[in-house]
Amino acid sequence: MKIYNSEEDFLKDYDSNRYEKLSMTTDILIFSVSDGLQENYRKLNKKYFSILLVKRDNYPFKNKWCLPGGFVGIDEDLEDSAKRILAKEANLKNIYLEQLYTFGNPNRDPRMRVVSTSYMALIDKNTLNQKISKNASWFNVIVFEDDKIIDVTLDNGNEIIKFKILKTLQEKTTDRYKYEILANDSLAFDHPLVIVCGISRLKNKIEYTNIVFNMMPEYFTLGELQLVYEAILNKKLLDPAFRRIIANKVEKTNKMKIGGGHRPAILYKYKGRDDNDKK
């Protein structure tokens, strides 16, 4: 082995191909909230949480749906790569983005070795008026979960995608799960796993952080906010308890939401940091 006298000498001589290199991608879970149909002039719209998928028009997995994603440039920061994809796919800038997990199974891409780092983005769908790319579509996410199986249905109004994940406790743990795809017809790559990973993170974080407000419009009623929580957590909440918990995260405005065939609701806004959030 050759001896070097300085870091510089070493670097000059370094053969960066000593180990065979691989490709990396980033995949992004873009989550938002959609309104369901209004059944009745009095009733509130149901809320779904939803995810943006893209239809592949190329091999591999031609005509299957997948998460927005792309290759990481050789000089590009991982997070920048995620941001670039967000800008391209949905014309989105300056939004909530969080790294989720890195998937590194050697067979996850049929082309070659590709490691993928997934990110989760949260947006208010209403602010991005129609500018999503033409292959993209919003799917409502409906999840049934028990001890062992996670059953996910994605619905964009035209097409329904279903997949099933097997959840087993990891060895040496009582808290962590290993996920395996049991059934998946319509999603490319290992994206069912990525989606499940993101849903689980979102569910967790909504309880102890303020990330929901990234998916809310500037003004909202507490009822609407509660419906969003309920859609994500997939369970009913009690009104007084809910209001107690979020009371110090929001502030009243002097606006009201009227015209619903019932008592008008006060519009609130997020009391995060000062108002520089919205721009």
Added chain:
Amino acid sequence: MKIYNSEEDFLKDYDSNRYEKLSMTTDILIFSVSDGLQENYRKLNKKYFSILLVKRDNYPFKNKWCLPGGFVGIDEDLEDSAKRILAKEANLKNIYLEQLYTFGNPNRDPRMRVVSTSYMALIDKNTLNQKISKNASWFNVIVFEDDKIIDVTLDNGNEIIKFKILKTLQEKTTDRYKYEILANDSLAFDHPLVIVCGISRLKNKIEYTNIVFNMMPEYFTLGELQLVYEAILNKKLLDPAFRRIIANKVEKTNKMKIGGGHRPAILYKYKGRDDNDKK
């Protein structure tokens, strides 16, 4: 653009070098618990939580300390790569291992573009009798943290390593922080960031999971367990509250710890799943 009629045709023809490839490594935070010196025959040993570092004997960062890590093989799963390093560096198999975060700054390695996925491993140091590799050493971790600065001191008895991290709120968030290295003399790469990331994850998870028990011996007293919590959380806990919380996670044995110059303590063991954990 060429048209393909099947996935197979496409794959046969695919040029895997369309995007310039990069190298990946895994770095592992191996956490454990160490006993401090006994001040007095009556007193309990202080507990520290500690981390395994390796002294680099090659460029880059020659003679600096770093996390155990290594390049990911072209056909190697990420997690397998972490396990391989654990086996090599500390002769460890079948232990708690959790993916933490993927660091992808393009300049984090002076040699070339290297993306690194970090893992956290938790072990009971006492079960791995002296078999760590010769360049490795356990460092006690002492952390001072306020709103803005995280001040970390690592101490292996011979050498003291210090670094400082600046913590700033990320845009569009009230919950997430961006970390920057303010001072770092002795650690290679961006490893101060990795360490801080791991400490923060460990602190969080110890409160709502059972991961501590991966760092405990089979039998322990509640006092010892409490000291471990206190070392990791960096604060004193109240005895009755602590005992209430962990009561249903542990079970009494008929063994006692005697000889401490004070009332003997009952030895407990982890009541996780059945006894197949330990082997």
Added chain:
DNA sequence: CTAATAGTGTCTATTAGACAGTATGTT
């Protein structure tokens, strides 16, 4: 009036925090 949501009051149950007290070993 009615259906439907908005919003509040209050009782109860559970959990967390605090402190004081008793127990029991070694030197």
Added chain:
DNA sequence: AACATACTGTCTAATAGACACTATTAG
């Protein structure tokens, strides 16, 4: 006896869950 930890009892404060009640609108 004295020190140090082990362990428990109990009071209080804070939080979560449950239910019932009042308010207000469009049709």
